[in-house]
Structure formats: structure tokens, C-alpha cells
Amino acid sequence: MRSISIALVTATGLLAASIxxxxxxxxxxxxxxxxxxxxxxxxxxxxxxDGDMNCSSRCSQRWAKD
Structure with missing residues (x-):
């Protein structure tokens, strides 16, 4: 039972890290x-x-950073 709990905690931590x-x-x-x-x-x-460039009288675009 204890090894299952350790494995579950480890898997949960890895999932949280990847998110x-x-x-x-x-x-x-x-x-x-x-x-x-x-x-x-x-x-x-x-x-x-992170999006299309839209231009009319002015241009706008969404940008992203990690």
C-alpha cells in the first residue's frame, strides 16, 4: 500500500510540473x-x-512569452 501511495504522489508531482x-x-x-x-x-x-496581425488604421497582434 505504501509503494502505491509513493507512486501516486510522484506521478501527481510530475503531472503538475509538466502543466x-x-x-x-x-x-x-x-x-x-x-x-x-x-x-x-x-x-x-x-x-x-500568438495570433494573426490585424491592420486597418492601426495594427494589432497578440504576443506570448513562456
Whole structure:
């Protein structure tokens, strides 16, 4: 019975660790051009786009970081 409890605790800990690794933070950025959107996102510490670029009078795009 004790070995089953240890195995269950270990498996639960590994599952929780893998979930935490996949967490990411997202935020939308805007600018007058796609280059300005990217510059603003990178300046804020975001590393990659996480959505489509939408442009009309201004451009906006969601960016993410791990």
C-alpha cells in the first residue's frame, strides 16, 4: 500500500510540473505598422506572436512569452 501511495504522489508531482512548463503569458500589442507592433512586443519582453496581425488604421497582434 505504501509503494502505491509513493507512486501516486510522484506521478501527481510530475503531472503538475509538466502543466507549469506549458503556461504562457499573452498580451495584445498595437502600432502604426507591423514592425512597430513587433518592436513594442519585444521591448515588453514577449518572444513570439500568438495570433494573426490585424491592420486597418492601426495594427494589432497578440504576443506570448513562456
Amino acid at each position: 507549469a512548463v506549458e503556461a504562457k503569458t499573452t498580451r495584445s500589442f498595437s502600432g502604426s505598422s507591423p514592425a512597430e507592433v513587433e518592436k513594442n512586443a519585444r521591448k515588453a519582453g514577449f518572444s513570439y506572436p
